[in-house]
Amino acid sequence: MADRTEIDVLIELMAKLPGLGPRSARRAVLHLVRKRALLLTPLADAIGRVAVSARECINCGNVGTSDLCPICADPQRANGQICVVEDVADLWAMERSKVFKGRYHVLGGTLSALDAIGPNELRIPQLVHRIEDEAVSEIILALNATVDGQTTAHYIADQLETRVELTSLAQGVPIGGELDYLDDGTITAALNARRKV
């Protein structure tokens, strides 16, 4: 099989993607080769273009194709709100809801003593700079409702509470959620944060 290396190399690289293993990588590459015009050529073009142009936004840490991501480059989104998220994937999830009209700040993870991740590893200093530089009226902490996420949220709140208004996402029953399937923590949070009907 000496000469099949180009396809072998592609299978090996595809198998390194999250969610794909050796078998599904083989299946994906065979599918690509069969759908050459519809999928393989466009995918090769798209991945080549992203490999050249993808970069991190120097302001918020979002992934884009220029130094400033589309959100930071759009003056209409400078409404004084900054939504702080752990990860670019979280930013994309917020954007899909189409409800937030301000800008973001991607921390790049959570504080973790075990992994030696402190504030300087997390773009927290950059967040402090942005509060000084941009006319920020509200910081919305949209960190994951995990122990690490909430620890990080508390740390940021401690740092910033004297300088800017701080809010965080509401915790409670997810839309469509059934009480019987919810964990105790969520039910407790939803009960504590109950509102008048």
Add this chain to the structure above:
Amino acid sequence: MADRTEIDVLIELMAKLPGLGPRSARRAVLHLVRKRALLLTPLADAIGRVAVSARECINCGNVGTSDLCPICADPQRANGQICVVEDVADLWAMERSKVFKGRYHVLGGTLSALDAIGPNELRIPQLVHRIEDEAVSEIILALNATVDGQTTAHYIADQLETRVELTSLAQGVPIGGELDYLDDGTITAALNARRKV
């Protein structure tokens, strides 16, 4: 988000791969962008090269990067045996076992009256030609043990039984298989094909 199109396009294309959906495609693309040097650039190179060079072997139907696949180009594999498989994935599975030293013939599917797939859609005429052109002593039918696979095997056997020796893969208990978990059909086949110890 107008300017994020290059990354959006890549996510959309990745989501069309078997085994990936929109969420895992987003995760894969973020992973790629983060591992630019280690994964994104090599993958862009590899997929670009495959997009240019991948083609079907004119002799057996295997996928390779030249008109004759490495197996058909290798004179050492012209041992008179041709292993008939449904699909390139089956050929690769046979090759991984490293036990078969002959050549292959990929049918490209199975006969199916419902889907209007007859012998001419299946590279069966090419198989007949190869028996005439190459010095073939044995055809090994390695079709899947499904109804469609076995129907196709019977059809090929009918066509070729006067011209060449025909064999098929043994059916029985898989290595490591537990009887309690096997279906009745497999147990029946294994019992009928029992051998002296």
